[in-house]
Amino acid sequence: MPHDDVVVVGAGAIGLGIAWRSATRGASVTVVDPAPGSGASSVAPGMLAPVTEFHHGEYELFELNLVSSKMFPAWIAELESVSGMSTGYRRCGTVMAARDADDMISLRETFAFQQRLGMRSEMARSAEVRGIEPALGPNTRGGIHVPGDHQVEPVALLAALLSACEDRGVRFVRSGVSGILVERGKVAGLSTAEGERITCDRVVLAAGARSGMIGGLPPGFVKVRPVKGQVVELLPGDESVCPTHNVRGLDVYLVPRQDGRLVVGATVEEKGWDPHPTAGAVHDLLRYAYELFPGVTEMRFGEVRVGFRPGTPDNAPLLGPTDIEGLILATGHYRNGILLTPVTADRIATLLETGSSPEDITAFSPTRKTMKRS
């Protein structure tokens, strides 16, 4: 096998984004994945709403979400131009909706946080929010409108990224990775599940929830675990019952596609690699959707999909170099993988080019305090 500048492990949105960006800047890139474009990325609803929740202690993460969100329009324009493919990207805005007084208290916290971050968003009373999103149920207590939010269709995004990578000469090895080869504290290459050896001195590990399972590294070196998520897709029916914005409730979110489909997500389950959709998840997602949009009961039932988010101990991604020379992590994006693809791709490509992490990802170093072994 040839010696490559960079080998990226994982062909989800993050891995493909990095491969495309690095190759665009002149690197020779190989991507290793048994099934490029599948995995959690293909299950993600693709809601690009950087701040719809308020979490203490996640200020840097929301800042990074915002940076990536702002990069999205130009990044998509370039990708669609290079690939000649649509990604389903559109600026639909987000409506956060409150069912009751408790929900309103939570929304006010989120609104204050959005204001601190300098986002454009508006609090709306019941009648106002139903003017913006008429399919909301009559009990809706109020909401927040974020007009700048957007969405992308991850399955279309992945197809465009694959095409753009091929266009830039990225080489694909359709194989699992059995281990990263480390010699004297430095990356020496990797071995595939088929027993091939790929020689290289730089590996970007972007294998999502599987990142923690790659052999050759010390146990617990990559602190990523699978966090199961189930989403239900409803199929086009009566348009008047379906939202037109991304909608965020306290227990559910809804992402309407241009063709009338509606993605309802998502459970957050600590169930290891259990791949099965469950009756309870389908019930709960449909119930929460119905509480906000009573008319969705009339929509056609499509399917249930299961994905595994790469979760980390502090819910923030692992971005940058490690103690092993030549091993770079770009994983652990948890619930923000699609949203964080442009900024991750750009910053990791810069790191590969310059040898140092851009400042806005240093807080996400894989060697940060919260990642230290306990």
Added chain:
Amino acid sequence: MPHDDVVVVGAGAIGLGIAWRSATRGASVTVVDPAPGSGASSVAPGMLAPVTEFHHGEYELFELNLVSSKMFPAWIAELESVSGMSTGYRRCGTVMAARDADDMISLRETFAFQQRLGMRSEMARSAEVRGIEPALGPNTRGGIHVPGDHQVEPVALLAALLSACEDRGVRFVRSGVSGILVERGKVAGLSTAEGERITCDRVVLAAGARSGMIGGLPPGFVKVRPVKGQVVELLPGDESVCPTHNVRGLDVYLVPRQDGRLVVGATVEEKGWDPHPTAGAVHDLLRYAYELFPGVTEMRFGEVRVGFRPGTPDNAPLLGPTDIEGLILATGHYRNGILLTPVTADRIATLLETGSSPEDITAFSPTRKTMKRS
């Protein structure tokens, strides 16, 4: 085309049951159906519980249900022996469960009705019914246990019936029927969707919900409409959460298969031929199932299926001769098609043999008062 003794239109459970029984008694039988063994029969859960509801004015129907239910074991034994195939038949009993005091009132009426019909059934208090069916939720108020009830797997039943028909020399024409040919008030044959003509002087119309759409008959002659039903199938998981009997709640029934699958049925919808599963039906079925068996939320979600029952104005089937000589109806079985297959097959075969309707189906004559044109 050859002249046949009998042509049966429709290869669901009823049509195949009649064809097999008639052929066994020596008739030359042709069955016409574009897709034998599909249709509503293949969606039915196959719960063989003749009396789990009390309906004023349906005394004759429940009597017929009971007769057919009693025929089932011997009929299945013969069918499995001839076909060499399993039908999934088993005597699992039924538990009717009450969530609350209102449900209990309804169950007491059903119990009294069962006693009038001479059925073996027992009222059970909360602790007793949970002793019989331990997966029932702790709120269960009480119930009825019907130990003699049984179930069959309709998909397996249809395969066995097809095999048994072929064994008896039944001829299959895989085609739709565009019309029944009537000359001077008598059946002369029928024409297929492909334009073939089949000559015969006796037609048994057993086309289920499509029976009212067959050409060549006066409009409204066969008073059958499609009544949409949706069922959800859950897949095997933790056995302890799944019932072991047929279970009838007031809003839902659950039929557990031997391999751990659980069929949850069914909606009753007047939506014409709308073939789409809906979010609302999936939600409601899962919710009702959860109210009785909280543990089903842990079961794997399988799929939603849609079928169309043949509904009639008085909810009873249409069995016997019509004003058109040679045209016999065996349709309109509504929610009781699988259960009523043995008695329908036997009685219609007798009618074909002797020329007169057995006494216990005369109440279901297609020319009865409630079927007269309004």
